[in-house]
Amino acid sequence: MSVFFQFFKDKLPSQINNEDIIVFNQKYILTKQLSSSYQNQMVNAIKLYFGIILTKKINIAKIHRPKREKTLPNVLSKEEIKAILNSHINLKHRAMLSLIYACGLRRSELLSLKPSAIDSKRGVLLIKLAKGKKDRIAPLSEKLLVLLREYYKLYTPKTWLFEGQEPNTPYSEKSLQSVLKQALIKARINKPVTLHWLRHSYATHLLESGTDLRYIQELLGHRSSKTTEIYTHVSTKSLQNIKSPFDDL
Structure with a gap:
């Protein structure tokens, strides 16, 4: 969450709205091509913080959640x-x-x-x-x-x-x-x-x-x-x- 709040250093947490979170997702997470697991962890942390600590409703459905990569297991002969x-x-x-x-x-x-x-x-x-x-x-x-x-x-x-x-x-x-x-x-x-x-x-x-x-x-x-x-x-x-x-x- 420290990365998230650093991104919005000019705003108080109570001032952050759903549109700001979408901007963070597009301009920080997706631009940096971070892993799907990192992205999902960040979305969950944001949801938890605003839903429980600030008791502020955030529409997580509008935030892009990436699909996990489907990698095949490595096998030896x-x-x-x-x-x-x-x-x-x-x-x-x-x-x-x-x-x-x-x-x-x-x-x-x-x-x-x-x-x-x-x-x-x-x-x-x-x-x-x-x-x-x-x-x-x-x-x-x-x-x-x-x-x-x-x-x-x-x-x-x-x-x-x-x-x-x-x-x-x-x-x-x-x-x-x-x-x-x-x-x-x-x-x-x-x-x-x-x-x-x-x-x-x-x-x-x-x-x-x-x-x-x-x-x-x-x-x-x-x-x-x-x-x-x-x-x-x-x-x-x-x-x-x-x-x-x-x-x-």
Whole structure:
């Protein structure tokens, strides 16, 4: 709101009307090509200030609200994923990256795991209080369980499944980012890959292997099926069956 009041520094807040807000939107927000999320946050802040603090009615409907950009998730091929996961000799580093991809985990979910989260008898991973304060489970393949058993025997984690250098402290986000960065260098992948790309790749590869979207939604912990449906736009399985008219020339 400080930017808004600086724009109208020659006016008292009580003097600002709906036409002034439209001018601010056009001459400041739209001219500077600020992001849609910033624009929406500013409109909401203006509405809150004038509606509650000044108890002055402002017709927000007349202010342009931009549509959010519809960006597609970034996805890696299975070959690229394999190269990343096999790049580390360090067993802990390989186990962390493998678990993120194999269970579609968010970074925070991985770092919050405790050793008890692994149920080897049932072959599942219990993800407690994930985003939205919801628990969920993800299947653990025998191949992944073998890797995790090797890791557990070597590192014997106590409080957290993946602990930092200090005893009983979780592995840090910064260190985990560094683990991925090193893997990309070793795998010779020159893309701006983030840890979330592994989660996107997991969902897309599940879809391409024929897994129902409803199951993928549960595995990822999405509230809405619309969030999960975005992966249908990045899956190449159906596209590969389309014959280009170029081939008939």
